[in-house]
Amino acid sequence: MKKEQAYCIDTSAVIDLWRRLYPRDVFPSLWENIEKLIQEEVIIAPKEVLKELEKEEDELYKWAKKYKDMFMNLDEGQIDKVKDIQGKFPKLVDVSKTIPEADPFVIALALVNKITVISMEKSSNIRLNKNAKPKLPDVCIEYKVKCIQLLEFFREQNWNF
Secondary structure, three states, X not given: OOOOOOEEEOHHHHHHHHHHHOOOOOOHHHHHHHHHHHHOOOEEEEHHHHHHHHOOOOHHHHHXXXXXXXXXXXXXXXXXXXXXXHHHOOOOOOOOOOOOOOHHHHHHHHHHHOOEEEOOXXXXXXXXXXXXXXXXXXXXXXXXXXXXXXXXXXXXXOOOO
């Protein structure tokens, strides 16, 4: 997988797209555009994002299963990156959870494929507060992975509705 401009989408962005900001019934043309990019492998995510969406078993999860090809399996390169990320940022995930948190897998997939992350998480400014729990954007900064929010993604696509 290597497109000229591709994206790895985080669970937070998928949830905000569907449930909070741009529901499919109100923004059908936006969703047509997103689905087209998924089919073209421009938008991908690790399988762990699908596992996080499965918690609700709602319409969003049904939609995600329909586009299951966007959810990538782990490879050796990603496993190495996840181990490195968790070593450097042990507070990024709660290891006591039964379902793996997707953040390190999102970053690893983006790193291996040299693509941009789409996430709605906000930085915890860990560089200023060493005791803060790191967030996905903080780790992206450390690994020099571009991380954008949905609106910036829409602008990069030159979409307007």
